Amino acid sequence: xxxxxxxxxxxxxxxxxxxxxxxxxxxxxLKKKSDALTLRxxxxxKKIIETKMLMGEVMREAAFSLAExxxxxxxxxxxxxxxxxxxxxxxxxxxxxxxxxTLPVFEHYHEGTDSYELTGLARGGEQLAKLKRxxxxxxxxxxxxxxxQSSFPGLNVLLLISSxxxxxxxxxxxxxxxxxxxxxxxxxxxxxxxYLLNDLLVYVL
Amino acid sequence: xxxxxxxxxxxxxxxxxxxxxxxxxxxLTQQDYINLVQCETLEDLKIxxxxxxxxxxxxxxxxxxxxxxxxxxxxxxxxxEFEYFxxxxxxxxxxxxxxxxxxxxxxxVILLMNGALQKKSVKEIxxxxxxxxxxxxxxxxxxxETPSDLFNAILIETPLAPFFQDCMSENALDELNIELLRxxxxxxxxxxxxxxxxxxxDVTADVMCPILEFEADRRAFxxxxxxxxxxxxxxxxxxxYPTFGKLxxxxxxxxxxxxxxxxxxxxxDHYGVYKPLFEAVGGSGGKTLEDVFYxxxxxxxxxxxxxxxxxxxxxxxxxxxxQEMRNIVWxxxxxxxxxxxxxxxxxxxx
Numbered sequence: 001x002x003x004x005x006x007x008x009x010x011x012x013x014x015x016x017x018x019x020x021x022x023x024x025x026x027x028x029x030l031k032k033k034s035d036a037l038t039l040r041x042x043x044x045x046k047k048i049i050e051t052k053m054l055m056g057e058v059m060r061e062a063a064f065s066l067a068e069x070x071x072x073x074x075x076x077x078x079x080x081x082x083x084x085x086x087x088x089x090x091x092x093x094x095x096x097x098x099x100x101x102t103l104p105v106f107e108h109y110h111e112g113t114d115s116y117e118l119t120g121l122a123r124g125g126e127q128l129a130k131l132k133r134x135x136x137x138x139x140x141x142x143x144x145x146x147x148x149q150s151s152f153p154g155l156n157v158l159l160l161i162s163s164x165x166x167x168x169x170x171x172x173x174x175x176x177x178x179x180x181x182x183x184x185x186x187x188x189x190x191x192x193x194x195y196l197l198n199d200l201l202v203y204v205l
Numbered sequence: 206x207x208x209x210x211x212x213x214x215x216x217x218x219x220x221x222x223x224x225x226x227x228x229x230x231x232x233l234t235q236q237d238y239i240n241l242v243q244c245e246t247l248e249d250l251k252i253x254x255x256x257x258x259x260x261x262x263x264x265x266x267x268x269x270x271x272x273x274x275x276x277x278x279x280x281x282x283x284x285x286e287f288e289y290f291x292x293x294x295x296x297x298x299x300x301x302x303x304x305x306x307x308x309x310x311x312x313x314v315i316l317l318m319n320g321a322l323q324k325k326s327v328k329e330i331x332x333x334x335x336x337x338x339x340x341x342x343x344x345x346x347x348x349x350e351t352p353s354d355l356f357n358a359i360l361i362e363t364p365l366a367p368f369f370q371d372c373m374s375e376n377a378l379d380e381l382n383i384e385l386l387r388x389x390x391x392x393x394x395x396x397x398x399x400x401x402x403x404x405x406x407d408v409t410a411d412v413m414c415p416i417l418e419f420e421a422d423r424r425a426f427x428x429x430x431x432x433x434x435x436x437x438x439x440x441x442x443x444x445x446y447p448t449f450g451k452l453x454x455x456x457x458x459x460x461x462x463x464x465x466x467x468x469x470x471x472x473x474d475h476y477g478v479y480k481p482l483f484e485a486v487g488g489s490g491g492k493t494l495e496d497v498f499y500x501x502x503x504x505x506x507x508x509x510x511x512x513x514x515x516x517x518x519x520x521x522x523x524x525x526x527x528q529e530m531r532n533i534v535w536x537x538x539x540x541x542x543x544x545x546x547x548x549x550x551x552x553x554x555x
Contacts, residue, residue: 071535
């Protein structure tokens with residue numbers, strides 16, 4: 001009789017332990033995912049700050065080279081605006097996978113030739129070429145910044161969700177652990193009383 | 206033409222020459238530029254300009270003051286002065302002044318043609334046209350459907366007609382690249398202007414011809430420099446060089462074959478005037494070829510005032526005034542963008 005109750009006790013214990021282990025593994029996986037997301041989040045944040053600082057410098061440089069070009073070539077703004085037809089720099093949106101989460105990434109590419117190749121042929125061509133280079137750099141930096149900033153809120157939300165679920169899981173597993181300990185003690189005390197009763201009965205009979 | 210301009214020049218043009226010399230005396234001096242460079246904001250700049258001959262030209266501007274407002278007001282002032290000269294002039298000075306406006310007219314026509322082709326509204330393009338290049342047929346431009354229509358109906362009335370006829374047949378107008386058209390027109394304009402001055406003879410030819418020759422050579426050099434690495438072929442490039450000046454004809458032929466800056470420099474070394482200019486490129490101040498050419502142009506224009514009884518003073522005054530406007534806009538931009546490292550790269554005049 002004692003062995004039978006001991007068996008059920010051990011079985012009950014094993015089942016609980018297995019469930020606890022399952023909960024713990026799940027919790028660890030979630031923690032890893034949350035950690036990976038946090039890491040990526042911090043990297044992106046750092047990159048955003050760097051890019052924004054750089055953006056300020058690059059735009060300043062580009063605006064100054066516009067002033068230089070105007071000094072040598074005169075006012076070419078109307079000519080440029082009038083001759084606009086197709087975009088030379090375009091962007092493609094791609095998906096990037098991070099810890100099972102897809103984030104958008106923008107990539108720029110060039111298409112077609114420069115339709116302003118001969119502008120400033122007789123005056124200011126050198127300054128115009130420098131101007132084109134500076135603004136091209138600014139546009140590329142903008143695309144990068146857009147890519148970072150568009151993934152930022154998505155990542156933020158995901159991080160919150162995953163950290164919430166991680167916290168829920170750890171709460172669950174903590175409670176599970178607590179339950180197990182309580183039940184274990186309870187069962188132990190019950191079984192102790194059963195043994196005592198058993199012994200008493202044997203003694204009486 | 207009879208020699209002895211001093212005998213009869215003042216009868217027709219004395220008043221205007223006196224006027225233009227008075228205007229020239231009011232150009233900003235080195236001291237004025239030093240004061241302007243030390244300004245911290247555009248408001249300071251405005252206050253400093255009030256002490257010069259510009260006076261209160263910015264008085265009616267609303268806040269905030271921008272560089273483009275300064276530019277527009279200065280240009281209005283110059284146009285006012287030029288229109289006054291033109292309205293009071295007699296032949297042949299009036300033809301001379303008309304020739305001067307042709308270069309702005311060319312720019313305006315190119316702008317209008319482009320706009321008409323792209324079906325843009327005429328009003329907004331008219332606002333962007335250079336006021337000195339105004340001609341009466343401007344508003345009628347939107348009637349034309351194609352460039353050849355434009356030419357036949359409208360441009361044939363303007364002083365630009367012979368330049369268009371020089372460049373090409375009417376059919377070719379449709380396909381030609383707009384920049385090539387602009388440069389070809391400018392080439393025929395310069396040649397016509399040069400012929401006019403030369404035929405006039407006298408002191409005007411003495412003063413204007415070297416200035417125009419320098420302009421032609423400068424265009425040849427700059428076009429060559431800017432066409433390296435573009436799809437402009439050597440033959441096309443050669444058609445854009447004006448056919449007069451020190452470089453004509455051997456230098457131009459050599460230039461057409463040049464493929465980089467050093468080869469161009471070798472061509473320039475054959476000419477005593479251009480050798481030191483090319484040597485000044487680069488150097489300590491990081492000067493470009495264009496800066497060096499601008500300085501030389503300013504020098505020649507200032508020297509034009511040393512002789513009397515010729516029309517070159519009008520040309521020189523307008524060019525110097527434009528350079529002064531560019532200088533002021535440059536200083537204003539450096540101040541407003543707080544980028545003061547190159548603020549002293551303006552070109553001093555007096």
